[in-house]
Amino acid sequence: MEFPTIHTNFWDAVIAVPFVMIITQISKKLLNIPKKYVPTLAILIGLLVSVFYSHRHDLAAGLFMGWFYGSAAIGSYASLKTTIVEYRKTSE
Template structure:
């Protein structure tokens, strides 16, 4: 049934490779394909869901979807945090 929470087995490799690869995909979309800033979250979510469902959790769809959203959020949080840090540094 769908009433139970999925069992998600995650490890350090999810954070070590999935988030940086998602981050790199977002930066590539931003610099190479000139994606508008408003669409970067969509690019991050699509890339993270693909990585999570196909590579990280191929045998568990619910875990793949769940972790994909976390990868996306971590990558976009890193990007926005880095942008704000650079803006604050330049304004001094």
């Protein structure tokens, strides 16, 4: 069995990950999702975006990149939140 060829492009880095992060945050606010389920929600949104939009013709690539989109959104949010919290502490 041969592994699928997966190309990371502009869509992946600049549009898909922020899109997943924004939709996750909107869902969190509108649906009152407990904090412990937000990472799972991000992964699910990433998988949906990837399988049904980005990589709709290759399920293996869609699943792999969807996991990447969700995980990158989780990491980006955590990094941004940590940076803001520490900046607020030092600027007081």
